[in-house]
Amino acid sequence: GTLADTLTRGVETVTGTVSETFFEPVIRLGVTGLSRAGKTVFITSLVANMLDRGRMPQLAAQTEGRILTAYLQPQPDDTIPRFDYETHLGALTARTPHWPDSTRAVSELRLSLRVRPTGLIAGLQGPRVIHIDIVDYPGEWLLDLGLMDKDYASWSADMLGRLDHRPEGPKFIEMARAEDAKAPFEESRARQLSEAYTRSLHAARDAGFSDCSPGRFLLPGEMAGSPVLTFAPLPPQDGAPRKSLWREMERRFDAYKSQVVRPFFRDHFSRIDRQVVLVDALGAIHAGPRAVEDLRRTMAEILSAFRPGRNAFLSQLLMGKRVERILFAATKADHLHHSQHPRLTAIMEALMRDARDRASFAGAHTQAMSLAALRATTEETLRHEGADLDVVRGTLQGGKRAAFYPGDLPSDPNALLNPARQGEADWLGGDYRIMNFEPQPLSLKPGDGPPHIRLDRAAQFLLGDRL
Ligand code: GDP
Numbered sequence: 001g002t003l004a005d006t007l008t009r010g011v012e013t014v015t016g017t018v019s020e021t022f023f024e025p026v027i028r029l030g031v032t033g034l035s036r037a038g039k040t041v042f043i044t045s046l047v048a049n050m051l052d053r054g055r056m057p058q059l060a061a062q063t064e065g066r067i068l069t070a071y072l073q074p075q076p077d078d079t080i081p082r083f084d085y086e087t088h089l090g091a092l093t094a095r096t097p098h099w100p101d102s103t104r105a106v107s108e109l110r111l112s113l114r115v116r117p118t119g120l121i122a123g124l125q126g127p128r129v130i131h132i133d134i135v136d137y138p139g140e141w142l143l144d145l146g147l148m149d150k151d152y153a154s155w156s157a158d159m160l161g162r163l164d165h166r167p168e169g170p171k172f173i174e175m176a177r178a179e180d181a182k183a184p185f186e187e188s189r190a191r192q193l194s195e196a197y198t199r200s201l202h203a204a205r206d207a208g209f210s211d212c213s214p215g216r217f218l219l220p221g222e223m224a225g226s227p228v229l230t231f232a233p234l235p236p237q238d239g240a241p242r243k244s245l246w247r248e249m250e251r252r253f254d255a256y257k258s259q260v261v262r263p264f265f266r267d268h269f270s271r272i273d274r275q276v277v278l279v280d281a282l283g284a285i286h287a288g289p290r291a292v293e294d295l296r297r298t299m300a301e302i303l304s305a306f307r308p309g310r311n312a313f314l315s316q317l318l319m320g321k322r323v324e325r326i327l328f329a330a331t332k333a334d335h336l337h338h339s340q341h342p343r344l345t346a347i348m349e350a351l352m353r354d355a356r357d358r359a360s361f362a363g364a365h366t367q368a369m370s371l372a373a374l375r376a377t378t379e380e381t382l383r384h385e386g387a388d389l390d391v392v393r394g395t396l397q398g399g400k401r402a403a404f405y406p407g408d409l410p411s412d413p414n415a416l417l418n419p420a421r422q423g424e425a426d427w428l429g430g431d432y433r434i435m436n437f438e439p440q441p442l443s444l445k446p447g448d449g450p451p452h453i454r455l456d457r458a459a460q461f462l463l464g465d466r467l
Contacts, residue, residue, distance in 0.1 A: 175196055277302060277327070
């Protein structure tokens, strides 16, 4: 950030609200989640609705009429790509609306609000400006935190163990076992191994598995093809000689940690004040018990980044600074009739509790929620075989509109999250597979904002106390 920025933040921590009479406060809001969780749509819709504010009744400052203006401004960080809000909104509001391109790397957008303060100071003070720096980054990159306290041998053993029951996994394991890792290093072998390994990660992800480390193998950005992304797990080797394949793989793994993972946590993650973690829970539930179990484990791992006490690397980096609020949100809730939303929220709560039970998020406020950043369906109740059926209606690719019943979520979230009971039922087995809805055409009249489900509640939880 700029010097002024650093100063503002420094003074704020020391003197609390007093500084706000002198400086414009900044809230850094992190938005993360695995690929396709809904980050891009969430940020685009959040910003559009904040700029427009017609559909944000649960945002208290809005209802109280205290948000006077909202506008986009140049962000403070000159070297981070800007979140391409205009292009993404353009996709959603085109004549034939389509979903925007997904998050591939870190990006940032500054939204500024001019707000009339509440309470006693309101009379003494004019409106003040609050900056919200939204930072979008792939959840896959957070998972890399798990690498920081591992060496190459133990990471390899972990990953080879996990690949065993995944599509394409056994194929890679066979290849890795067949490799003479003590032989002199050759770039072409390293490349073939890393390509095969990357293929297995893609296959695993397509099959609904979440934990596919290293995170940059799936989302390499500008590092694609560099040595630091050209390695793969190999079975342990005692006494691999210098300049062998194994030793070079080990060296690259260490370089990945120090030159990719560490800078991300230092430059981006460590500066976040508020965080939303988006989760495509419905997608995992539909993909089946293995994917749910994997999601459970992965979420625990992702959330461990917010309990720095557990990780020596991170606690050293953060030096006591913590994320103050964490929202854990199931996205795409518009696939379900609202009568099922409490069940989805209960599943998110159970997922979060499961992660929290192992260590507390000391001091951070947490909440679980189900939401749709952009509502693509309408609800209906149909008579079906003599009973009422709650369905949602949306537009499929090609423009056909149809009503669907995606199936029931379990009433007891533990049935879903307990590995021993996951075989019991076929949740969301029905129509869910084909429910790839297109966004509905938006006719944004001033003050309208895109339609959503609980985006205003999310904003209230994440920002409301500071407005
Ligand atoms: P990212 O990879 O986390 O940036 O994910 P995106 O924001 O690009 O979302 C991935 C896909 O999920 C989109 O292309 C949509 O198909 C779907 N999606 C995201 N948000 C919603 C939502 O609120 N409702 C519906 N129906 N689909 C959504």
